[in-house]
Amino acid sequence: MIIVMSPESTQSELDAVVSKIRASGLTEHVSRGSERTIVGAIGDERPLNEQSFEQMAGVERAIHIVKPYKLVAREGHPAGSVIDIRGIKLGGKQVQVIAGPCSVETQEQMHLAAAGVHAAGCKMMRGGAFKPRTSPYAFQGLGVQGLEFFQAAAREYNMPIVTELMDVRMLDTFLEHDVDVIQIGARNMQNFDLLKEVGRVNKPVILKRGLSATISEWLMAAEYIAAGGNNNIILCERGIRTFETAYRNVLDVTAIPVLKKETHLPVLVDPSHAGGKAWMVPALARAAVAAGADGLLVEMHPNPCDAWCDADQALTPQELNDLVASLRLIAQAVGREL
Amino acid sequence: MIIVMSPESTQSELDAVVSKIRASGLTEHVSRGSERTIVGAIGDERPLNEQSFEQMAGVERAIHIVKPYKLVAREGHPAGSVIDIRGIKLGGKQVQVIAGPCSVETQEQMHLAAAGVHAAGCKMMRGGAFKPRTSPYAFQGLGVQGLEFFQAAAREYNMPIVTELMDVRMLDTFLEHDVDVIQIGARNMQNFDLLKEVGRVNKPVILKRGLSATISEWLMAAEYIAAGGNNNIILCERGIRTFETAYRNVLDVTAIPVLKKETHLPVLVDPSHAGGKAWMVPALARAAVAAGADGLLVEMHPNPCDAWCDADQALTPQELNDLVASLRLIAQAVGREL
Amino acid sequence: MIIVMSPESTQSELDAVVSKIRASGLTEHVSRGSERTIVGAIGDERPLNEQSFEQMAGVERAIHIVKPYKLVAREGHPAGSVIDIRGIKLGGKQVQVIAGPCSVETQEQMHLAAAGVHAAGCKMMRGGAFKPRTSPYAFQGLGVQGLEFFQAAAREYNMPIVTELMDVRMLDTFLEHDVDVIQIGARNMQNFDLLKEVGRVNKPVILKRGLSATISEWLMAAEYIAAGGNNNIILCERGIRTFETAYRNVLDVTAIPVLKKETHLPVLVDPSHAGGKAWMVPALARAAVAAGADGLLVEMHPNPCDAWCDADQALTPQELNDLVASLRLIAQAVGREL
Amino acid sequence: MIIVMSPESTQSELDAVVSKIRASGLTEHVSRGSERTIVGAIGDERPLNEQSFEQMAGVERAIHIVKPYKLVAREGHPAGSVIDIRGIKLGGKQVQVIAGPCSVETQEQMHLAAAGVHAAGCKMMRGGAFKPRTSPYAFQGLGVQGLEFFQAAAREYNMPIVTELMDVRMLDTFLEHDVDVIQIGARNMQNFDLLKEVGRVNKPVILKRGLSATISEWLMAAEYIAAGGNNNIILCERGIRTFETAYRNVLDVTAIPVLKKETHLPVLVDPSHAGGKAWMVPALARAAVAAGADGLLVEMHPNPCDAWCDADQALTPQELNDLVASLRLIAQAVGREL
Structure with missing residues (x-):
């Protein structure tokens, strides 16, 4: 998951996001851009909830990178089912x-x-x-x-x-x-x-x-x-x-x-x-x-x-x-x- | 219900529509316009099915005039329910x-x-x-x-x-x-x-x-x-x-x-x-x-x-x-x- | 055009609708159903405006029967244009x-x-x-x-x-x-x-x-x-x-x-x-x-x-x-x- | 902008993405997750085109982080215009x-x-x-x-x-x-x-x-x-x-x-x-x-x-x-x- 911090977010708001990622058993990757800081959550992101990040102070948006479906996904089952x-x-x-x-x-x-x-x-x-x-x-x-x-x-x-x-x-x-x-x-x-x-x-x-x-x-x-x-x-x-x-x-x-x-x-x-x-x-x-x-x-x-x-x-x-x-x-x- | 006949419909197609209306216990009202003939079905039209008319030969369109809901309709129950x-x-x-x-x-x-x-x-x-x-x-x-x-x-x-x-x-x-x-x-x-x-x-x-x-x-x-x-x-x-x-x-x-x-x-x-x-x-x-x-x-x-x-x-x-x-x-x- | 009168419409409201149809050079066809009275406007209905009927007292709905396009319509030009x-x-x-x-x-x-x-x-x-x-x-x-x-x-x-x-x-x-x-x-x-x-x-x-x-x-x-x-x-x-x-x-x-x-x-x-x-x-x-x-x-x-x-x-x-x-x-x- | 590489992407495909980011005057930030590698483009991303990344080999998705409007945005003009x-x-x-x-x-x-x-x-x-x-x-x-x-x-x-x-x-x-x-x-x-x-x-x-x-x-x-x-x-x-x-x-x-x-x-x-x-x-x-x-x-x-x-x-x-x-x-x- 990618968490985009808002331009006016503070260091302590960023720290809270990082803590929450770690508490879910993933690791973070912080990337400071010219206008926004972006945090990547590395690990199995499926259990993470975009909403629980989006309501945190200083967070602008959270984006799932991995698709939410797994068993029915072509990824991992390249052959079509008959x-x-x-x-x-x-x-x-x-x-x-x-x-x-x-x-x-x-x-x-x-x-x-x-x-x-x-x-x-x-x-x-x-x-x-x-x-x-x-x-x-x-x-x-x-x-x-x-x-x-x-x-x-x-x-x-x-x-x-x-x-x-x-x-x-x-x-x-x-x-x-x-x-x-x-x-x-x-x-x-x-x-x-x-x-x-x-x-x-x-x-x-x-x-x-x-x-x-x-x-x-x-x-x-x-x-x-x-x-x-x-x-x-x-x-x-x-x-x-x-x-x-x-x-x-x-x-x-x-x-x-x-x-x-x-x-x-x-x-x-x-x-x-x-x-x-x-x-x-x-x-x-x-x-x-x-x-x-x-x-x-x-x-x-x-x-x-x-x-x-x-x-x-x-x-x-x-x-x-x-x-x-x-x-x-x-x-x-x-x-x-x- | 209003049944609109297509411009090229025949008299026998019109007759079939009229028969179907009568068979449902309603009466018909035929109105010949300059481009289309229109048939009104008079009586309680709720049991009539638009589709069963629309698939008849010579029929262009069937239009319900009465709303399909009755018990929940304001019509007939002018006061709001509390x-x-x-x-x-x-x-x-x-x-x-x-x-x-x-x-x-x-x-x-x-x-x-x-x-x-x-x-x-x-x-x-x-x-x-x-x-x-x-x-x-x-x-x-x-x-x-x-x-x-x-x-x-x-x-x-x-x-x-x-x-x-x-x-x-x-x-x-x-x-x-x-x-x-x-x-x-x-x-x-x-x-x-x-x-x-x-x-x-x-x-x-x-x-x-x-x-x-x-x-x-x-x-x-x-x-x-x-x-x-x-x-x-x-x-x-x-x-x-x-x-x-x-x-x-x-x-x-x-x-x-x-x-x-x-x-x-x-x-x-x-x-x-x-x-x-x-x-x-x-x-x-x-x-x-x-x-x-x-x-x-x-x-x-x-x-x-x-x-x-x-x-x-x-x-x-x-x-x-x-x-x-x-x-x-x-x-x-x-x-x-x- | 079909004009559907509301159940509580009066005779004078119906008369006004009929007058408006005649003023547009068409003739009317009144059909009294068990729940609604319906008026058909007979003649070239393209110049008639549904809205100008729908805002009249006692009118529930007006429905165009003829399609609004003419020159591009298949009706009248059965062969496809090349x-x-x-x-x-x-x-x-x-x-x-x-x-x-x-x-x-x-x-x-x-x-x-x-x-x-x-x-x-x-x-x-x-x-x-x-x-x-x-x-x-x-x-x-x-x-x-x-x-x-x-x-x-x-x-x-x-x-x-x-x-x-x-x-x-x-x-x-x-x-x-x-x-x-x-x-x-x-x-x-x-x-x-x-x-x-x-x-x-x-x-x-x-x-x-x-x-x-x-x-x-x-x-x-x-x-x-x-x-x-x-x-x-x-x-x-x-x-x-x-x-x-x-x-x-x-x-x-x-x-x-x-x-x-x-x-x-x-x-x-x-x-x-x-x-x-x-x-x-x-x-x-x-x-x-x-x-x-x-x-x-x-x-x-x-x-x-x-x-x-x-x-x-x-x-x-x-x-x-x-x-x-x-x-x-x-x-x-x-x-x-x- | 965030570029998400597909799971089966190669190192040379990743290199091409990085080159393209640099060619636009931005710098990259590569983040390798458990299922996907993600590349952040750091700098003014407005001139970047999501599509030109999405059609590159090995790229799954490109996501703009910054809103595309600037002059009309509240961000940068906190007071409402009168x-x-x-x-x-x-x-x-x-x-x-x-x-x-x-x-x-x-x-x-x-x-x-x-x-x-x-x-x-x-x-x-x-x-x-x-x-x-x-x-x-x-x-x-x-x-x-x-x-x-x-x-x-x-x-x-x-x-x-x-x-x-x-x-x-x-x-x-x-x-x-x-x-x-x-x-x-x-x-x-x-x-x-x-x-x-x-x-x-x-x-x-x-x-x-x-x-x-x-x-x-x-x-x-x-x-x-x-x-x-x-x-x-x-x-x-x-x-x-x-x-x-x-x-x-x-x-x-x-x-x-x-x-x-x-x-x-x-x-x-x-x-x-x-x-x-x-x-x-x-x-x-x-x-x-x-x-x-x-x-x-x-x-x-x-x-x-x-x-x-x-x-x-x-x-x-x-x-x-x-x-x-x-x-x-x-x-x-x-x-x-x-």
Whole structure:
């Protein structure tokens, strides 16, 4: 950590900073510039708190030099992680398209959806049984019955399933129903108790980025899961909140190369929630694969007009099929396969 | 709801929209303009979903006319709600300053803090026993022991206590320890399972605004609590996330008059988390009261330099004392008292 | 326009709204719903001002139904515009990569840069002679001499040049120096006097998006140019400002399909300014072409380490060469060529 | 400046950094930590460019320690500047309310407006003759005739006038018409040629904050004016752009104490543009004065319903009168007068 003293700071204020550094088991390095004196704290600075220095008299600013995340950092784990989901690899050469409806509605809908996902060449399926809805009056998901409908449909094609966990109390139920990949939604990215719980199980977890989470906060949320012992973490960019009102969110493609540099975890992109309209999905999906994403989470509904939620962002089975074909060419152009 | 047809839409597409409106139990009102045909859906439009219209062929846009919140809306409840917390009124003429440390650390620290809060003339106390921390390696709060230290200190001055609930599984513990006001933190504003649970108890709830939550999303989160039967809801603005990096968050004072118009719920402001630095607190606190806030949530620590978290945003007991004196004058200038 | 009356509005307030609509030469359509009365204004609503209705007694909200832009709108001009720049087509099947240094520094640097741009297969060149710099103490560009160095270098390869105009008083100088494409920078997107001036000449104009400009504001800025009679307008997305601090700006790829739907103007993307680091450029450039961009504006410097500004975002000539090769594959994957 | 070397950097990369520091006339200070080596550049670091270090091999990050602004910084000018505008002091003990219509419309409107401004106890008047409008089809202001109407009305009460300059070519006209205070609007905050021109004259300048300008960028824009020799600079916060759609902009009150700490320049607030609705103005105006603003820029129109622009944000003369009375109490509560 670097501590910048203010121009009018005194020797005794500097001494106090030095004492505090030493008390934390680090050593100091004082550097007197023409306008400011700067103190470097040498040693493992992670336990140091910028704030506890910034409120000391004579201190202008404290700056962490080392990144706060460790287990999920690329530094120290130069090779990218490949997550194995019942034999399907996420994070390797193959780009994975995980498709399915926003919410599980009926057994028949799920059978049709599973057929469409499989026909398009996708190997995994998504669907929501517990839905986070802005309004308490909106459909909240079928719950446990939804998990059953989902598994019954996906098993016909031997596809692993991805579904969202919102409540810590439902984790055992998810395990009993053999959910293959637990999704933590954007609104729960910093639900730390939930992160701790999924950190204790041995299941792959997709951690969606919070609507206005920085890359650093997101990686620290992943660090919560890793700190619990679960290293099967997959990040998913799903659009960030900005001032723009012409579309729901802004898909942050810059995050893709930045995550690839900062962390060894695989990176998915959800183009459906990002744009919020089915007609935007193909362009965003192509951009994501071109920028280096390891896979996509795409909404598809056998009959979008009748979808019970997020109706206007789901592709039809045919549109999914066409999209996968076009993504295959993009994947090849960047040295991947699909 | 207003449904705007696109210029090239056909009669049969229009007919489909009309049928859908009728199927929802509403009646339509078709208005043909020079460039667009517009359809009004007449009746209770809350169950209608904008998206399910927007994905229909020939539809350009669907616009809700009625606000999505009902129980918390000022419309229908013209008088502002006054919440009674063990005899102390929040939302009435008196502005309430709720002060205390970021986190409960020791019994002695809490005794000193309680003495300072009381000496400054505040009637309620805040403090965190369970702390939401960005890093899994940071101090996570004392937990249940923290609740005990807190109650022991606050009871000496008969001050109701405000403390944050992060995990649904801890709600019974909060009730057993007689927590007077349950705080839902910014990161959990859309933790819907938690909202549903606190909606089932009969305790006042402070609902902090999410870092990038719109007013509408925030009121819908409050609606979750109200829909469960708990009307003792208090909103707390605590700064929003923007592009500015010179301070942690931007205190959104505009939210205060807007909330006063949109909802009957009382509005608190947390100037400590908004700015992130103790020296900003007095200016922000004054602005909040001048703009019409019903109260403040302020961090004070008996010895800020030794605080275990958010050290640089806590006031000293003396600074709190001075601030309350200055706020009294502002309160009077706007026809309130403190 | 739709005018929503508040629930407690009176008949005379409604009458006043109707009178105002008629006074503007439109006709009204009144629709009484269960909770609100809604008035539609039928006719050309562009001259109507939402605000002048919203401040009338009894009015809750006024909503424009028709988009405010007309000349640049795709509606009415279904085919995309192709801009001809000395025989090079922008907006057609071929994706154009326009490359060159951030700023013109020396004649030799420009000769080397032109050679590199040409060798990579690019047909147009960019470079800044007048530089918008945050600091008054930073290098402000070589000015007119820079234009001369630039033209001398680009002409060797018969490449049209793109350079930024900041000051209306320099427009004649630009014309005298045969600048082929005038760039309006992000900071000047709403410098309306500058837009009016470039609207009066017959030169292609690249209009960069303001740092926090909405799509609608951006298209209205383009409308200023079109309203002056100049239809040779090219839009350029260059990243928007958000809360994220890990990179300079967020490249808004969602804007690409949205612009393609809303306007007939060609769309460029500047991946260099968006990310701010050379190592991010390839991923962002690929994403842009995959999402449907008509071209790119890329920074390349013969020797990035010695660049006088934005040193760390320029590619080397070799990196540009490699990037163009990889973009060619992406272009083919989306049915374009390069 | 602090240069952080990456963990895998080599000795020769470190040597190159040291050479570059020495070549800039500074000296280095190398500090080897447990995970990173850090190099301090000692001397006047303002000419150093972070980017030119960040693109060097082996460099992870370069951090400026000294603020980039100098002439406008509070550091070195501990006393706040007081600007004298024809005998009226801005920045001293007295809070100034500058009121008037959004745009100059007719001579009669301006006479009525001036009477209302004066009657409310305000000493200066605002009004726009040249209007920056999002749409080219909207009223663009009366131009020079507007300046004449404005002066004719304001002179009756000997009130200095404030009006916006958009085009460098109009500066002489402004001087000829004795404009007392030149306003630079939010959209032109980084119109550097305009800043340079107003830096050359000896007139007070109000510099509005750009819609998404950081405090640092804003102060650097002010530095452009100061660097030209004009120190009569007044800053004006007018709301920033965020994700919130319930109101036009978010008034950033946190900027007030931060500016007071960072710069010696006086700080105004424009509550009218911030919220965009007249009913929000009183709460925002009170918040601004309570937070320490030196004055306000408020829209008032003799007949808001007939205003030619921004109709719904103007106060009536009576509302202005009431607001000033209430602000007087707030000013006293914070030790100011009005």
